[in-house]
Amino acid sequence: MAIRSNHYDAAFEEFLRDRRTAHVVVDEQRRPLVNEASLKSMDFIVYSQRNANLLVDVKGRRFPSGGEKNLHKWENWATADDLQSLQKWQTVFGADFRGLLVFAYHILHKRWLAEVDSPFTFRNRLYAFYGVWADDYLRAMRNRSASWQTVTLPSAEFRRLRKPIAEFL
Numbered sequence: 001m002a003i004r005s006n007h008y009d010a011a012f013e014e015f016l017r018d019r020r021t022a023h024v025v026v027d028e029q030r031r032p033l034v035n036e037a038s039l040k041s042m043d044f045i046v047y048s049q050r051n052a053n054l055l056v057d058v059k060g061r062r063f064p065s066g067g068e069k070n071l072h073k074w075e076n077w078a079t080a081d082d083l084q085s086l087q088k089w090q091t092v093f094g095a096d097f098r099g100l101l102v103f104a105y106h107i108l109h110k111r112w113l114a115e116v117d118s119p120f121t122f123r124n125r126l127y128a129f130y131g132v133w134a135d136d137y138l139r140a141m142r143n144r145s146a147s148w149q150t151v152t153l154p155s156a157e158f159r160r161l162r163k164p165i166a167e168f169l
Helices: 007-018 080-093 110-115 134-140 153-161
Strands: 024-026 045-047 052-063 097-107 120-122 123-131 140-147 149-152
Touching: 007 024, 007 045, 007 052, 007 120, 007 123, 024 120, 052 080, 052 110, 052 140, 080 097, 080 149, 097 110, 097 134, 123 134, 134 153
Parallel strands: 052 097
Antiparallel strands: 024 045, 045 052, 097 123, 120 123, 140 149
């Protein structure tokens, strides 16, 4: 199951429940083997009314991050493993499923609400959820850290590709 102690996963699950969106929480306790390769599990399988069904990997980020002196509002990094695994899961599940990175932003102060779409309250915290198709992210990503094997999207590219999560459901 999703990591219940992770407030980003818990908030996203409650968001789906609140919208009465059919979903399955994936058991992340063990990495499954697919064709003898170990894959990172996605966090949720979400059944969409308007798109392909979603294989969701939630990426929790603070909004803004970096503290008061070095504000960064749209942190969007992921690991190379996140994206490689989502690609492989798409193949396993077939054409009716697409990988989606969901960036769950914990909005640190109400003054930032004007910059996000459709804030959601969970356990006295504010969140905003944005999705980027894994395939689109892969095409536009840049290396962030070779040693940590992380990738990111340039800010302008992220703004172009991201959509409020409701547009995927």
